[in-house]
Amino acid sequence: MKTTTKAVDNGVNVQALLDAREALSEAPEATKFTWRATCTWVNGTHSQSTIDGFFGLGQEQRHRTEFTLEADHPEVFASEDHGATPVEIVLCGLASCLTAGVASVAQLREIQLHSVTAKLEAGMDIQGILGMDGDVRNGFDGIRVTYDIDADATPDEIRAVVAQSQKRSAVFDILTNPTNVTVQVN
Amino acid sequence: MRTTAVVIGAGHAGLAMSRCLAERSIDHVVLERGEVANSWRTERWDSLRLLTPNWQSRLPGRPPGEEEPDGFRTMPETVDLIARYAEAISAPVQIHTAVTSVRRTGQGYAVSTDRGVWRSRSVVLATGACNVPRVPALAAALPRSVVTVTPDRYRNPEQLPEGGVLVVGASASGTQIADEIQRSGRAVTLSVGEHVRVPRAYRGRDIQWWMDGAGVLDERYDQVDNLERARGLPSAQLTGSDDRRTLDLNALTAAGVRLVGRLVGLSGGKAQFSGSLPNVCALADLKMDRLLDRIDEYAAESGLEDSTHPRHRFEPTALPTAPPLDLDLRSGEIRTIVWATGYRPDYSWLDVPVLDRKGRVRHDGGVVEAPGMYVMGIPFMRRRKSSLIDGAGDDARDLCAHLASYLDASSEAARSAASTRSRSPVSLPRLQGSAR
Numbered sequence: 355m356k357t358t359t360k361a362v363d364n365g366v367n368v369q370a371l372l373d374a375r376e377a378l379s380e381a382p383e384a385t386k387f388t389w390r391a392t393c394t395w396v397n398g399t400h401s402q403s404t405i406d407g408f409f410g411l412g413q414e415q416r417h418r419t420e421f422t423l424e425a426d427h428p429e430v431f432a433s434e435d436h437g438a439t440p441v442e443i444v445l446c447g448l449a450s451c452l453t454a455g456v457a458s459v460a461q462l463r464e465i466q467l468h469s470v471t472a473k474l475e476a477g478m479d480i481q482g483i484l485g486m487d488g489d490v491r492n493g494f495d496g497i498r499v500t501y502d503i504d505a506d507a508t509p510d511e512i513r514a515v516v517a518q519s520q521k522r523s524a525v526f527d528i529l530t531n532p533t534n535v536t537v538q539v540n
Numbered sequence: 541m542r543t544t545a546v547v548i549g550a551g552h553a554g555l556a557m558s559r560c561l562a563e564r565s566i567d568h569v570v571l572e573r574g575e576v577a578n579s580w581r582t583e584r585w586d587s588l589r590l591l592t593p594n595w596q597s598r599l600p601g602r603p604p605g606e607e608e609p610d611g612f613r614t615m616p617e618t619v620d621l622i623a624r625y626a627e628a629i630s631a632p633v634q635i636h637t638a639v640t641s642v643r644r645t646g647q648g649y650a651v652s653t654d655r656g657v658w659r660s661r662s663v664v665l666a667t668g669a670c671n672v673p674r675v676p677a678l679a680a681a682l683p684r685s686v687v688t689v690t691p692d693r694y695r696n697p698e699q700l701p702e703g704g705v706l707v708v709g710a711s712a713s714g715t716q717i718a719d720e721i722q723r724s725g726r727a728v729t730l731s732v733g734e735h736v737r738v739p740r741a742y743r744g745r746d747i748q749w750w751m752d753g754a755g756v757l758d759e760r761y762d763q764v765d766n767l768e769r770a771r772g773l774p775s776a777q778l779t780g781s782d783d784r785r786t787l788d789l790n791a792l793t794a795a796g797v798r799l800v801g802r803l804v805g806l807s808g809g810k811a812q813f814s815g816s817l818p819n820v821c822a823l824a825d826l827k828m829d830r831l832l833d834r835i836d837e838y839a840a841e842s843g844l845e846d847s848t849h850p851r852h853r854f855e856p857t858a859l860p861t862a863p864p865l866d867l868d869l870r871s872g873e874i875r876t877i878v879w880a881t882g883y884r885p886d887y888s889w890l891d892v893p894v895l896d897r898k899g900r901v902r903h904d905g906g907v908v909e910a911p912g913m914y915v916m917g918i919p920f921m922r923r924r925k926s927s928l929i930d931g932a933g934d935d936a937r938d939l940c941a942h943l944a945s946y947l948d949a950s951s952e953a954a955r956s957a958a959s960t961r962s963r964s965p966v967s968l969p970r971l972q973g974s975a976r
Contacts, residue, residue, distance in 0.1 A: 510829060513826055530801070530814045531804045
């Protein structure tokens with residue numbers, strides 16, 4: 355057993371999250387969120403997405419500031435490389451979601467984190483997106499995430515935090531389970 | 541017909557409660573839709589044996605049996621255990637009496653059956669947690685060529701068509717059924733979500749012996765961190781057999797069973813599986829190791845190091861390199877799907893508003909919020925062992941004490957209301973925590 359001399363602080367307000375869970379169990383309709391993004395074509399494969407408002411807790415919400423995200427493809431795809439490729443942004447989404455979970459779960463379990471780094475790798479056979487072989491899927495053939503974590507905990511406790519983070523991750527769920535996607539044209 | 545307490549269900553839980561009521565001379569009846577131990581007689585597969593060793597059937601007032609303490613009862617032996625127990629305690633069971641409704645009345649409850657109405661001051665719901673198999677909604681869209689079966693109707697592999705079988709769910713039922721179907725020569729694919737991995741034996745002793753001794757099974761509902769989660773856990777991957785073998789995913793893989801992730805969708809005739817298999821296995825391995833750590837601690841503290849084998853750890857769950865993410869159910873490869881996806885209780889006859897939005901009885905350690913109503917024999921109701929035959933005794937003793945206090949307090953209130961026409965509030969003593 356570790357002796358804690360000072361309070362564990364990973365910068366996550368776990369109490370607020372626990373209070374919210376308690377309050378929301380009385381108001382299930384407030385748990386319905388809608389996330390949004392707007393993407394505008396710039397030129398070639400370059401596009402710019404903006405993220406601003408979302409809906410949750412029964413009303414419209416705004417980020418503190420509008421965020422923008424550039425996406426493009428690298429020069430080997432004969433593109434101008436103005437931003438990360440969309441598939442790389444997906445990896446970032448997964449990594450950020452899991453890492454936020456690691457911090458929250460560690461806080462809840464009173465484990466002080468010192469550093470957390472995730473390295474991600476995903477394989478893809480571009481025969482799929484190039485339409486060369488219909489049997490090859492467009493997307494990743496798998497995603498490998500490797501964490502390096504320095505924390506005041508045993509290796510098994512750290513593994514358990516990472517496992518729990520996957521269990522509660524939205525992006526992990528989105529990537530591992532099917533989702534209906536509907537695309538319309540106005 | 542009038543009585544003081546009506547117990548609904550003559551399984552081990554209802555009978556244990558009957559025994560405790562009798563000890564307190566509380567007049568009662570036990571209503572049973574079929575025979576004593578009905579579900580054990582009619583809703584179990586042929587090869588099933590209890591997951592707990594024979595010694596772990598310590599029902600209140602049950603005379604010692606002659607069985608081998610470390611063996612595992614077959615279903616006929618389990619039925620015999622419960623039927624003999626009912627006889628031994630002279631339980632006032634009225635068999636072939638199906639309850640059709642339970643309603644509040646001024647003084648208590650009206651329990652309607654297909655053989656008349658009982659009026660009572662209290663009611664104990666002992667109908668269990670496993671009344672109706674849960675089947676995912678997507679089952680409705682399966683290709684017609686696929687035969688489906690739930691564990692309450694499954695008997696043995698021979699009842700299934702030849703050909704591949706998809707077993708959905710890796711709890712005790714799913715793993716046991718997958719194993720015997722694979723051994724029958726049908727290729728089994730097992731869809732694995734969150735599961736509880738435990739070895740049958742550890743350090744030369746049965747896992748139940750360790751959990752019993754270390755107090756794991758006595759953990760109380762008001763002492764666990766996440767009760768909702770503890771109550772929702774699937775049954776541990778255990779099987780009762782003479783060779784005391786462990787039936788985990790590694791054993792199934794060795795037997796030739798193919799593992800895939802949790803079944804999450806059905807699209808264009810294809811079953812879709814989650815890519816979360818590595819994580820659910822990691823979670824289960826870590827959880828098992830935490831249990832073994834706790835057992836090792838207990839062994840060290842209790843001087844069991846010399847009388848048991850040395851501590852060790854089991855191999856992590858071996859994962860297939862690239863488990864399939866979908867399976868075409870129209871190709872003929874899969875002829876049968878077994879839904880080992882759990883059960884839910886059926887309270888369709890309960891006309892008292894005590895159910896939550898998911899159809900579960902709202903209760904505090906078995907004390908239902910409707911006065912004088914109690915529930916028995918559901919997962920982690922008062923203790924981790926609440927759903928075990930061995931757990932019914934402690935729960936029944938606690939709840940019977942509460943029930944007796946309720947009867948006393950409500951009689952007292954009725955008397956004082958009659959004599960003074962004032963309304964005394966009925967206050968009940970809090971249940972004493974009987975931490976191990």
